[in-house]
Amino acid sequence: MNYDTFVDLVAQRARVDSARAVELTRATLETLAERLTGGEVLDLAAQLPKPLQLVLRPSPDTEAADRFGAAEFVARVGQRAGLDERAARGAVQAVFVTLREAITGGEFDEVVVQFPRDYRDMVEPALAPGAAIIRRP
Known part of the structure; x- marks a missing residue:
């Protein structure tokens, strides 16, 4: 999947414009990079x-994952993107669904296994059959 398609899908799923979708994607991926081990981030x-690879670039001090729960994940995304908790949770879900669609070979599943159970509400929409289908009201 190319960058523009990724951003367009996040924008549609989060019901925001493309510029805002870029911000939401960046905030979510930066937080995800903190939560994953350095090797998993690279994978x-x-x-x-390429533009999303740059967001996920781990630093030497990020080899070990920062073990925080789902509430902290949402709070960090909200802080980075200037969102309240509800909007941040929706943004994370939109990015996760798009991320799962964009990657192959079970890589998303390898990411998900690093999360504790309290991430379930954010991750399950991305794992559901038909999750990649954009539903319009």
Whole structure:
């Protein structure tokens, strides 16, 4: 999947314009990079378009994952993107669904296994059959 398609899908799913979708994607991926081990970040980044790879680039101090729960994940995304909790949760779900669609070979499943159970509400929409289908009201 190319970068523009990724951003367009996040925009449609989050019901925002493309510029805002870029911000939401960046906030979510930066937080995800903090939550994953450095090796897993590199594996994930390798399957994404170049602009998203740059967001996920781990630093030497990110080899070990920062073990925080779902509430903290949402709070960090909200802080980075200037969103309240509800909007941040929706943004994370939109990015996760798009991320799952963009990567192959079970890589998303390898990401998900690093999450504790409290991430279930954010991750399950991305795992559901037909999750990639955009539903319009």
